[in-house]
Amino acid sequence: MKEYERKGLLERVNREAATVGAEIPEAIEIQGEPIELQSFVFEIKRRDTVPPGERERVEQAKRNLRRERLERLEPIEENEVSYAEGEALAASIIGIDRALDALEGLDAPAPETEAKRQEAADRKRWMSFLKKALGRDSAGGTRGRTRF
Template structure:
C-alpha cells in the first residue's frame, strides 16, 4: 500500500462523522475470541441503560475496554503494517464498525438515579443562575466586556 493510501484510510477512520450509516459488525475477533458484537450491543441498547447489577455493568465496561484496545491495534496495523489496499480497506471498515459499537455503548445512560438526579439539579441551578445574571445585567460574558 502506498503512503497516500495509508493516510487516506487513517483520515477516514478518524473523520468525525465516519460512523454515520455504518453498521456494527455481526461478529468480531478480539484477542483471539469471536464475539457476537451486534447481538451484544443490541441486547444492551434494548435496555436503554447500563444493566442493573455490578456483574452486568462490569461486562459492559470490559467490552468497551476490549473494543478500544482492538480499535487501537487495527489502527496501528494500518499505520505500520505491511498490508495491501484490500486488507487496509477491510481494517478501516472494521474500525468504523467498532467505533459505531462504542458510540452505542457509550450513549447508555447512567443507572444511578440518585447521581443522575443530583447532576440534573446542579445543571438546573447553573442555568437558573446564568439566567438571573443576564436578567439583572450582571453577565460578565465577552459581549459586555467590550462596552
C-alpha cells in the same frame, strides 16, 4: 500500499462522522475469541440504563473493543498491509467505533430528558430567587417586610 492511500485510510477511520451510516458487525474476533457484537450491543441498548450487574461486563467489552481498534489500526499506521487489507481493517475499525459509540451513550440521558431536567432546575432556582427577593418564606408569609 502507497502513502496517499495509507493517509486516506487513516483519515477515514479517524474522521468524526465516520460511523454515520455504518453498521455494527454481527460478529468480531477479539484476541482470538469470537464475539456476537451486534446482538450484545442491541441486547444492552434495549434497556434504558445498564443494570448494576451488567455494568462491569459492558465496561470490559468497551476496553476490549478499544484495544482491538488500536491493534487493527497499527498495521495501517505502520504501512504493514496491502491497500486491500487496509480497506478491510478500516471497515472493521469503523464498525468497532460504531459499537463503541452505541455503548458509550448508554448512561447519558436523552437530550430531551436533560433539557427538561435543566428547565425544571432553572424554574426552581428562579422561584427561590423571587421568594427571597419578595421577602416571602416557603409558607407564603412574609419575613421582615411589612405589606400594606
